Amino acid sequence: MVGVPEVQDPTLASAALRRYVASTPPELLDPAAIAFFGALDAVGAALPDIASSIAAELGDQRSNIKLIASENYSSLAVQLAQGTLLTDKYAEGVPGHRFYAGCDNVDAIERRAADLARKVFGADHAYVQPHSGADANLVAFLAVLSQTVEAPTLARLGHTNLAELPEPAWEALRREIVGQRLLGMDLYSGGHLTHGYRHNVSARLFEAHSYTVDRETGFLDFDTIVRQARALRPRILMAGYSAYPRRIDFARFRELADEIGAAFVVDMAHFAGLVAGKVFTGVHDPVPHAHIVTTTTHKTLRGPRGGMVLCSSEYADAIDKGCPLVLGGPLPHAIAAKAVALHEAGLPDFGRYAHAVVDNARELADRLRGHGGRVVTGGTENHLVLLDVATSYGLTGRQAESALRSCGLTLNRNALAFDPNGPWYASGLRLGTAAVTTLGMGAAEMHEIAGIIHDVLTPAQPVDGSRARFDLPDSAVAAARARVAVLLDRHPLYPEIDLGLLAPGVAG
Ligand SMILES: Cc1ncc(COP(=O)(O)O)c(C=O)c1O
Numbered sequence: 001m002v003g004v005p006e007v008q009d010p011t012l013a014s015a016a017l018r019r020y021v022a023s024t025p026p027e028l029l030d031p032a033a034i035a036f037f038g039a040l041d042a043v044g045a046a047l048p049d050i051a052s053s054i055a056a057e058l059g060d061q062r063s064n065i066k067l068i069a070s071e072n073y074s075s076l077a078v079q080l081a082q083g084t085l086l087t088d089k090y091a092e093g094v095p096g097h098r099f100y101a102g103c104d105n106v107d108a109i110e111r112r113a114a115d116l117a118r119k120v121f122g123a124d125h126a127y128v129q130p131h132s133g134a135d136a137n138l139v140a141f142l143a144v145l146s147q148t149v150e151a152p153t154l155a156r157l158g159h160t161n162l163a164e165l166p167e168p169a170w171e172a173l174r175r176e177i178v179g180q181r182l183l184g185m186d187l188y189s190g191g192h193l194t195h196g197y198r199h200n201v202s203a204r205l206f207e208a209h210s211y212t213v214d215r216e217t218g219f220l221d222f223d224t225i226v227r228q229a230r231a232l233r234p235r236i237l238m239a240g241y242s243a244y245p246r247r248i249d250f251a252r253f254r255e256l257a258d259e260i261g262a263a264f265v266v267d268m269a270h271f272a273g274l275v276a277g278k279v280f281t282g283v284h285d286p287v288p289h290a291h292i293v294t295t296t297t298h299k300t301l302r303g304p305r306g307g308m309v310l311c312s313s314e315y316a317d318a319i320d321k322g323c324p325l326v327l328g329g330p331l332p333h334a335i336a337a338k339a340v341a342l343h344e345a346g347l348p349d350f351g352r353y354a355h356a357v358v359d360n361a362r363e364l365a366d367r368l369r370g371h372g373g374r375v376v377t378g379g380t381e382n383h384l385v386l387l388d389v390a391t392s393y394g395l396t397g398r399q400a401e402s403a404l405r406s407c408g409l410t411l412n413r414n415a416l417a418f419d420p421n422g423p424w425y426a427s428g429l430r431l432g433t434a435a436v437t438t439l440g441m442g443a444a445e446m447h448e449i450a451g452i453i454h455d456v457l458t459p460a461q462p463v464d465g466s467r468a469r470f471d472l473p474d475s476a477v478a479a480a481r482a483r484v485a486v487l488l489d490r491h492p493l494y495p496e497i498d499l500g501l502l503a504p505g506v507a508g
Contacts, residue, residue, distance in 0.1 A: 017041050019501045032076035033496040039083055040502060055502050062493050065449065065484055067411040069384040069432025070242070070270065072302045073439070073493060074341065081340045082304050086333035094320050106332045113335050116342035120276050121287045123310035127319045128338055129330040130307030133269040133296035135322075137194040139309055140292045141205065142325040143318035144236055144263045145177050178205055181234035183262075185220075186210035189417045190244035190386075192267060209234065213417045218377040219246060226256055233260045239286070240267030240294075243414050243430050245365075245380035247280060250289040257291075263315075266290040269307075271382055273300025273434065276345040277354020280382075291315055300357060300383050300434045302350075303341025306334045353437060357383045360433040363443045367450030376416060376428065383434050388416060390427035393457040397426030399470040403460040404429075404453065407477050408484035425467040439491035448487060456480050 016037040021029065044051030066073075086106070092099040095107040095114075110128060117126035130136035150162065153173050159165055165173065182202065185191030189212040193200045196208030209232055214221045229237060237257045239248055250266060257264035266286035272295040274280045275287065286293050293310040297303035311319050323329070344350060358381070365375045365385045373393075376386035389400040397413025404411060414430035415423040436445065459476045463469040 015041060016501045020498070023501070030496040032080060035080050035083075036076065036494075036497055037501065039080075044502075055499060058494070058497065059499060062488060062499075063485075064405070064408045064410045065487060066435040067409060067431045067433070067449070068435070069412075069430050070296075070299050071432075072273075072299060072434045074298070074302055074304060074337075075344060076494060076496075078302075078304055078337045078340045078344070081337040082333045084333055084336065086336055087331070089332045090329045091332055092323050092329050106330075106335075109332060109336050109339060110330070113339035113342060116339055116346065117308060117310065120342050120346045121293075121310055123287050123293070124313045125311050125316035125319065127309040127311070127322055128306075128335050129322050129327055130294075130309060131327065131331055131334070132305065133192075133267070133294065133307045134194050135326060136269075136294040136296070136307030136309050137192075137265075137267060138201070138326045139319060139322040140265050140294050140311075141182070141202065141236065143292070143309075143311075143315055143321070144265070145180060146321070146325065147315065147318040148235065148263065149173075149177050149180060180206055180236070181232055182206035182208045182236045182238060183229055183232055183234040184208070184210055184236075184238035185241055185244070186212045186417075188415050188419060188423070189213040189220075190241040192240070192242045192269070195238050195240070195267065206236070213244070215418055218417060220244070220248065222249070222252055229256055229260055229262070234262050236265055237262040238265050238267065239290075240265075240269065242270055243384065243386060245361075245375075245377055245382060245384050245386055247284045247381045248286075249283045250286045251283040254289040263291045264289070265292045265294065267294045269294070269296040270299050270384070272296070273302060273345065273350075274354050274358065274382060276301060277351045277357075279354045279358050292319065297338050297341060300354070301341060301345060302353075302434070302438065303345075304334050304337035306331070306338055308338065356442065357433050357437045360437050360442065360446050361385055361431075363446040364431060364433060364450055367447050368453065371450060371454035373454065383432050385431045385433075386414060386416065387429045387431060387453075388427060389429055389457060390416075390421065393460065395457060395460055395462060395470065396421050396467045397428050398424070398468050399460060399462060400429050400457055402468075403456055403470055403472050406472065407452070407456050407480035408488075409449070409452065409456075409480075421467065436491075439493060441487070441491055445487055445491070448483065452480050452483050 020037045040051050089106050090100050091103045091106040095111045113128040114126040130139055182196050184195030187193050187197045194202050196202050211225045211228055239253050254264050268286050275285055291312055292315055295308050297306040309319050361380045361383050365379045369375050374388040374391045389395045401413040411431050413426040414428045415426045416428040419427050421427045460470050460472045463471055
């Protein structure tokens with residue numbers, strides 16, 4: 001191909017693939033493993049260090065237990081759908097109405113992904129273009145503003161095209177658009193920064209207000225939210241979280257939104273898989289209750305990194321204008337991978353998986369409490385657990401996070417509501433069970449993981465009043481690492497891939 005450099009080292013190209021094919025009986029050859037080795041060979045022949053980092057990441061994820069609540073392990077089919085020539089396509093617009101020629105195949109892919117999303121979630125409409133959860137929220141916000149603020153003003157002024165509005169009228173409208181109120185869950189109570197955190201564009205676009213959890217119980221107090229919402233009368237009432245271990249009654253939120261004339265937007269980025277898998281049903285399923293539901297596709301839903309918006313028919317046209325409202329061209333390769341993931345999420349196995357995720361989180365919370373740990377709200381009803389390590393072990397979240405990582409457990413520190421340690425050092429850990437459940441772990445493994453966590457955090461000691469440094473005896477590290485290795489050996493990640501087959505330069 002013109003302008004594409006020659007392969008740097010032709011002996012590297014397809015070395016792993018050839019070794020795999022030579023060492024595997026033909027009837028056992030796995031198409032995903034062939035594709036993985038072929039991809040690494042091809043990337044490694046062009047840029048060995050990138051191939052090597054990809055392989056090293058698989059090694060890392062195989063030797064550490066992943067308890068990051070916002071991550072998962074997507075299927076190799078999902079990953080491979082992304083690694084295709086679809087990345088080369090521009091397709092601004094929506095299926096059947098593009099600003100580029102040659103989009104027939106992208107149309108088919110986007111239609112399929114949207115159909116699957118509608119089916120899995122029982123939604124009137126799905127828009128699968130957002131590149132991320134943050135983008136999906138911006139699309140939702142701007143669609144509400146365009147439908148409820150911009151459109152009535154244009155109609156009043158007798159215009160149909162914003163671009164043709166005279167300058168003074170546009171400036172007045174622009175000020176009206178950015179003067180609207182948003183009420184969402186406070187970041188430090190478990191909300192997300194895109195829900196009105198001052199350092200995020202959401203707080204610059206809106207007059208943003210937030211509700212918190214109750215200081216004593218850690219639960220959302222709906223009566224307080226009602227009082228706040230009645231007083232503020234926001235344009236958008238928002239629910240959804242990144243670090244709240246309980247279910248939410250979305251029917252009550254919708255009633256409140258209707259009473260105050262707000263659009264009700266739910267960000268289900270964290271628990272989309274629990275909705276797809278029918279763990280959250282009735283009043284806990286946001287889709288029948290919210291005007292608009294936004295999500296990521298890569299957390300409990302177990303798809304590729306990306307975002308998505310579901311909405312009732314009344315918002316469909318406004319949401320479909322995500323480009324040009326927020327986005328440029330869609331990512332057709334990511335949309336193809338979303339289609340594969342949504343297909344997987346519609347299978348009966350996924351329902352069993354989603355229920356097991358929540359069972360595992362409950363077991364983990366119970367076991368941590370059994371060891372004397374303080375778990376925020378006393379337990380969990382979803383995929384995540386918040387452990388107060390300051391109260392339980394005299395550590396900051398940062399110290400606990402680093403201590404556990406040194407022992408083979410990957411998770412993240414998390415500020416607790418009203419946290420005196422702030423978000424950087426924090427007083428809590430956020431643990432999630434989506435990834436370990438994908439590996440097939442169950443109650444016995446949760447029991448063991450809780451024991452490892454307790455046996456690491458108990459001997460860990462802060463050093464010299466530092467909120468980052470800590471001491472942890474080598475013996476505790478070695479013992480924990482050995483226990484982690486036993487769990488991971490029994491539950492290997494992508495067992496069809498033997499990293500030993502990679503060329504030395506690629507395997508690192
Ligand atoms: C509730 C919630 N919304 C939105 C996002 C943003 O998603 P992304 O990182 O894909 O932009 C996250 C990510 O953690 C989240 O937890």
